[in-house]
Amino acid sequence: MSGGKDSTACYLLAIESGRPFRAVFADTGNEHEAVYEYINRLPDRTAGPKVEIVRADFSRQLNRHRDYILEKWPQQGISAEKVQQAAALHAPTGNPYLDLCVSKGRFPSRMAQFCTEELKTLPITEQIILPALRDGPVLQWLGIRADESANRRRQPRFNKHDSGAYLWRPIFNWTVEDVWRQHRKHGIPRNPLYDAGMGRVGCMPCVNCSKGELRKIAAQFPEHIARIEQWEQTVAATNKRGSSTFFAAVTDPTDVDRPGTYSGIRTVVEWSQTARGGRQFQMFFEEQTGGGCDSDMALCERDTQDE
Numbered sequence: 001m002s003g004g005k006d007s008t009a010c011y012l013l014a015i016e017s018g019r020p021f022r023a024v025f026a027d028t029g030n031e032h033e034a035v036y037e038y039i040n041r042l043p044d045r046t047a048g049p050k051v052e053i054v055r056a057d058f059s060r061q062l063n064r065h066r067d068y069i070l071e072k073w074p075q076q077g078i079s080a081e082k083v084q085q086a087a088a089l090h091a092p093t094g095n096p097y098l099d100l101c102v103s104k105g106r107f108p109s110r111m112a113q114f115c116t117e118e119l120k121t122l123p124i125t126e127q128i129i130l131p132a133l134r135d136g137p138v139l140q141w142l143g144i145r146a147d148e149s150a151n152r153r154r155q156p157r158f159n160k161h162d163s164g165a166y167l168w169r170p171i172f173n174w175t176v177e178d179v180w181r182q183h184r185k186h187g188i189p190r191n192p193l194y195d196a197g198m199g200r201v202g203c204m205p206c207v208n209c210s211k212g213e214l215r216k217i218a219a220q221f222p223e224h225i226a227r228i229e230q231w232e233q234t235v236a237a238t239n240k241r242g243s244s245t246f247f248a249a250v251t252d253p254t255d256v257d258r259p260g261t262y263s264g265i266r267t268v269v270e271w272s273q274t275a276r277g278g279r280q281f282q283m284f285f286e287e288q289t290g291g292g293c294d295s296d297m298a299l300c301e302r303d304t305q306d307e
């Protein structure tokens with residue numbers, strides 16, 4: 001369960017099967033509050049099972065990285081004040097996304113998209129699938145549709161995953177209209193984020209988001225942009241460069257006074273509100289896959305209204 005339309009359609013289809021099942025949501029910590037409310041209300045609205053929530057824990061990685069900083073940075077001539085500040089910021093916050101970025105000293109990107117694996121695939125595999133496999137075979141339903149992307153179209157409907165679970169894609173041949181029809185059939189409203197203009201439900205924002213999606217998020221949910229801005233400052237203070245940006249570093253074409261410096265989310269948001277200009281930003285976003293990741297496990301929903 002991502003709280004998006006496809007996984008909700010799967011959940012409803014599983015109820016129709018009449019067989020017991022478990023529904024699992026991997027909380028990245030970079031979610032809109034409407035997602036938690038939506039998945040928490042599903043059981044009451046459907047008489048289906050409660051959606052179990054798993055979260056990755058990076059305490060071990062944070063401790064290891066903090067010890068490295070305390071030992072190595074002073075030897076590299078980094079000031080005691082900066083060492084102490086960076087080390088202190090390695091206390092786990094309990095927010096998986098932020099803790100992951102602090103432990104790595106950077107944000108994920110399209111080219112280094114460790115977020116899906118670390119925040120979704122591994123917690124679900126380690127906390128749900130592997131324990132369940134000890135009791136017998138596991139059939140894992142994935143809300144993947146062939147018409148979401150070329151990559152997803154190439155996937156089989158059924159295969160065995162490295163975890164040992166069997167993967168089944170029950171709505172593989174469904175259209176978006178089929179998915180909405182399934183919602184209507186069960187009298188289930190769609191996630192309100194779609195009504196707020198979002199094309200996908202998932203990280204807010206996703207490192208792969210499109211220019212248009214970022215503009216809509218900034219207009220509708222500025223508090224999430226403010227949160228990311230705060231995270232950028234935190235992650236920047238935990239690496240030697242003293243800089244870190246949510247979107248992959250691009251040279252800011254408008255930053256003439258500081259050539260070669262990188263732009264934070266606030267600058268990228270301002271650019272997203274322009275019709276044209278900012279050649280590097282434009283190129284960067286044109287290379288984005290747009291709206292979520294293309295994970296084989298359908299753990300990040302794809303945007304069907306991308307620009």
Ligand code: SF4
Binds near residue numbers: 108120203208299300
């Ligand atoms: S939605 Fe985007 S940012 Fe979130 S885990 Fe998936 S790829 Fe990463």
